[in-house]
Amino acid sequence: MNKIFHFTKRPMNQFTKLALEMGPLILFFTINATTNNLMTATATFVAATVVALVVSFVIARTIPVMPLIGGAFVIVFGGLTLYLDNDLFIKIKPTIVNLLFASILFGGLLAGKLFLKLVLESAFKATDEGWRILTWRWSLFFVVLAVVNEIVWRNFSTDTWVAFKVWGIMPLTMLFGMAQVPILMKHQLPEEEGGSTAA
Structure with a gap:
């Protein structure tokens, strides 16, 4: 019940899990710091979040509830930020x-x-x-x-x-x-x- 999608579950080591969770955030920070452009950083954040969710599913064959919800909000609110330039x-x-x-x-x-x-x-x-x-x-x-x-x-x-x-x-x-x-x-x-x- 604790998975939104569940196929044949595969183990994922903690380092990979942490990298997938933190990777988009670190990219968000890095791009914002180097470009001083929040819109570019947000676009990177959204894209990296989608990639992280896909990679997580490919590796583990499952997507935990909280990362999925968090990722969905990143995509929606990041998309609104970019679309409305706000x-x-x-x-x-x-x-x-x-x-x-x-x-x-x-x-x-x-x-x-x-x-x-x-x-x-x-x-x-x-x-x-x-x-x-x-x-x-x-x-x-x-x-x-x-x-x-x-x-x-x-x-x-x-x-x-x-x-x-x-x-x-x-x-x-x-x-x-x-x-x-x-x-x-x-x-x-x-x-x-x-x-x-x-x-």
Whole structure:
């Protein structure tokens, strides 16, 4: 259930996965820094995102939900930025994506569903209480990211915003994810009980 498309899944090493996720962002930063042209950087970002999604599918024969949603938003908002020649759309994209993720997680909690569990249960086995705690934390974290993005793009230069998007948001997300490991360990299920709980 945690895949949009699923054929015969193939393993993908973590380095390749990270390169496919970070590659378009790094190109976005590099092109913007070298050309001082956000439109050229955005066009590169959109093209690189499409290539990364295609390569990910070719290698793993599957596309995880979050990269697919993020990629779709890059294509839509990047396309609007280029078509309308207005950088507002690419700048508000992180705000909208993070609020969307937060809304989905919050909505799931209100409906008694643990969507985070559906996405990550193949990698981690934890009690529903553990998933509930993680869902609240990630929901709030996504809201914080949305607020911070709004503060940065509205109050600082485009170059500063691009740098923060590449070198700020991703490291913050990785650090936050690592900080959640103790909760996963505390609520971890034994292997034989991994499929016994239901969302």
